[in-house]
Amino acid sequence: MTNFDLKEIITVGMVLFAVIDIVGSIPIIVGLRAKHGHIESEKAALVAGLIMILFLFIGEEFLSLIGIDVHSFAVAGSFVLFFLALEMILGIRIYRDEEASSASIVPLAFPLIAGAGTMTTLLSLRSQFHTLNIVIAILLNIILVYIVLKSSGKIEKMLGQNGLGVIRKTFGVVLLAIAVKLFAANVKGLFL
Template sequence: MLGFNFVEIISAFLVLFAIIDATGSVPIFLNLRSQNKTIEPFKASFYSTIILIMFLFIGEAILKLFQVDLSSFAIAGALVILIISIEMIFGVEIFKIDENTSGNGSATLVPVVFPLITGPGTFTTLLAMRAEYNTINIIIAVILNIAFVYVVLRYLDGVKRLMGVGGVFILRKFFGVILLAIAVRLITSNLNALITSIQSQAL
């Protein structure tokens, strides 16, 4: 039925959940509010959903303009996921966010929508997953994740009290390990397809 697969939805949801890391970004959201920046949960969620779904469909076309196949991009995306997992597990900062990009007043678009929710890691992950999962399952996973993001943004203070500093720390480490395993799987599965493609072109 349209490629609907519950296991794929759960798997894609967990990958995106770890990449977006809304709970891990709670301190950033709170810091923005303390600087008198406004965050509009509905607008942030709506814009993020539109951007992610659009990129899911036109991302491959963009790759074709640069003559990059999906397997190559999936491996590149897996490497980005690998780096993000290292950040989460070891607590190092590799991808830096410019604190001065949020401008004055509203922080909804920058840096909340981009790059915190729809950053380079999320984009590469979406296209990497297209090599593995059915599109409809990825879309459902995106919507579920953005719904979670909305709840976090809408109830920031409650989320902070509920999870506590220790809860956020444990969650980041746990999903960091999951991301690391997923990155390895993406690299190994797509590497075979890439090698086969190169060999067929050489013949």
């Protein structure tokens, strides 16, 4: 366990928390619950966690299979994070998903929790942090996702729209700073 680093776990955990944006997704979750009834919180959290861990380990091999190096993917990921951060800070919607037909694993686990932004972020983080710390951060985030899914109605009532907005904008700024750091750290690798 020589690679275990609490600081890395906290950093990666915060990045994933901001990208997954489960608190900012509460209005979507509440809407899905109202539209389709029961949400399978356990199943959605487990599947999202498995998708994220699987992509963390085989994502790089998949990229090399199609001829893309980690630095290129990390720079591309920094752009995705940048636009996600802009969405969170400015309250705009750049990327639009199709309307969900049911509140099953598909709209929750993928793409809401383990979507394209999360996948890109995982490989970008892998170029900067130890894999063990990333896995621990994923597991901590999945536990948090499960708690939020289970108590989304209570959280929405407790925070209100203004509270959710403040949290979303705060993590948007953090995400923007991380996007700039990822870009700066990996752009040099494109020209070596």
